[in-house]
Amino acid sequence: MQVHQGNRLACSLQLSGDFFSVQGESAMQYENHAFSAFSARTSTAPDLIPLTASFSDRILMIKPYPGLDYRHTDLANVDAVLHDLYHSGTACASEQWGNQHSLIEFIKRCKQQHVDIYLAPAIHSPDAYQSTLTLLEHGAHMLWNLSIEAAYVKLSLAYGNFDDQQQIVDFIERDIAGEHLG
Template identity: 60%
Template sequence: MKNVLLVFTGGTIGSEASCGTIATSVNAPYRLLQLFERQYPEHSQIDFTTIRPVQILSENITPTFWETLIKTIEAEQPERYDGVIVTHGTDTLAYTAAALSLYFHALNKPMLLVSSDRPLDHPEANGLNNFIAAVEFIRQRRETGVFVPYRNPGEYTQIHLGSRLASSLQLSGDFISVQNKSYCRFENGVFSEPLITLKNKAGTAFDLKPDFSKRIALIRPYPGLNYTLFNLDGIDAVLHDLYHSGTACASMQWGADCSLLPFIERCRKQGIPVYLAPSIHSDSAYESTRELLEQGAEMLWNLSLECAYVKLLLAYGNFSEDGITKFIERDIAGEHVACAKSNSV
């Protein structure tokens, strides 16, 4: 018998479609368990303890949602269970996966986030498949940490490290891990050998409070971005997204308003650090990237954008200056992808 804490939070997996509108439903969580009992012959071997702290479509969440979710899970003493399953929407799945991965980095139990690309009663929905994969992971595997089982259409179910899950691909409901490298695969009831070796957690734990800063700005680059439009009042730090090659506009050719360099200088004068992500650390870098770093921006090497953002929120919500740096630099949940070269996190 496996004892599983099942946390319902809404999302498409917790929704129903009616008259062309998809909305959260109080009945959907029970529908998931009903379908599970029908499709899973050994359902009697799983004892679920269910809680529902929030019922929300995931596009509507804020960091306060993570704080509520974490406090609710902690109140249930997750170490008492064989594993934890959290149902969640797909829109912000990568952000919540990062938040739980980082916060619960010292938890010695598996925690899995389960989503669905369509409401459960849709014949092509993958939610039940993803849920069964989560249950099987708790039954079969001994790894601890946060994972996300997800089956893209026409593919086998992939098990993603929560700290490396990327947001859904544009104009689809498909998910991949950063660099398209998942943790393992679930096929015909069997898990493949892991593609990544998890490090021992000894000595990596940070004493964290579920406090996520509300004063971090995230800026995404695009051609013609005008930095004079940003008001920095009430901002503690800026995270600036980068193009895939680890770059952003550092040229003054089209005027200072469209160059990141003067914006970094403006932030520096106001005592606001500017962080950059994502970018893989290497011996070679583009000229524009070096100019940004020389101007004073700090690169968050080898992190996905989603994980970098959430890690900054946790860092600024929990630590002072020295502690912020230590927390950001430490790989605590397998979030630093460069180590994948040696198949180790």
């Protein structure tokens, strides 16, 4: 049986109860009535951050799919959007199939309505796809090296505890409990 670290646990596969860890790296295995660690992850005690258990309910999460029409996305009562990405850290950056399907146009709409837009998951690399770089050039914020689940929790906590944009960014970028990969 695999033992997972909570901040690296990914959603189970559809129609399955099988869970797995991000990047397939379970923390431990339980076998023959004993635990054995898979890796020698070292963690230091994090500095205490003045947080309350206040999670914002004004974070909208969007999962991309072919044909996604952003015109149907209501940004009323939304402070931030977390946009999931395909496996390679990309989403539709093209206007080839119409503006309503372009994440670039949606980013522009978010900016006009003063809604922050974040993208995840993606591993930080100098070899990022051009479409990923284009999304960032248009004002999206990449949450590098975080699973989509960890990114959502961090955004919810950040927007539930801080009003200042710099405090929000600092909190999201800070590795609190080993949630940042790599």
